[in-house]
Amino acid sequence: MTTYDNQNIFAKILRGEIPCEKIYEDDYVFSFKDVNPQAPSHILIIPKGAYLDINDFSKNATNEEIIGFNKSIPIVADQLGISEAAGGKGYRLISNAGAEAHQTVAHFHVHLLAGRNLGPMLVSIK
Ligand code: 5GP
Numbered sequence: 001m002t003t004y005d006n007q008n009i010f011a012k013i014l015r016g017e018i019p020c021e022k023i024y025e026d027d028y029v030f031s032f033k034d035v036n037p038q039a040p041s042h043i044l045i046i047p048k049g050a051y052l053d054i055n056d057f058s059k060n061a062t063n064e065e066i067i068g069f070n071k072s073i074p075i076v077a078d079q080l081g082i083s084e085a086a087g088g089k090g091y092r093l094i095s096n097a098g099a100e101a102h103q104t105v106a107h108f109h110v111h112l113l114a115g116r117n118l119g120p121m122l123v124s125i126k
Helices: 009-014 054-060 063-080
Strands: 022-025 029-033 041-047 091-094 110-114
Touching: 009 029, 009 041, 022 063, 029 063, 041 063, 054 063, 063 110
Parallel strands: none
Antiparallel strands: 022 029, 029 041, 041 110, 091 110
């Protein structure tokens, strides 16, 4: 996908056309529960701007948007109590970009996963 489709599911969530379980919102980001959780806490954080993936976002978003997005991560993790700083046991971030990464929604998003031992990140190819 190389052009942004404003009919993607997260664009619809941002516009309030599809319901979601909201976790956090500010000027730059919207955060909500993943509908198909892979861990007890599985949260998505998305920028309010229209960006396809991290490649597009980090290249084309303003510094303000990029900083706003990054600063939202510990806010959400602390709010959920999953960061070690907030007394939790830690969390993992995943952001899929493109076909081989199995990105299924072409609006940049970061998965925040926690609440169980997540094991190794990927299976070794050796
Ligand atoms: P990706 O595969 O693109 O990295 O992740 C997309 C994520 O969006 C998946 O984990 C999927 O479960 C989630 N998702 C897809 N449609 C919806 C929806 O309508 N609502 C919510 N809350 N999550 C969704």
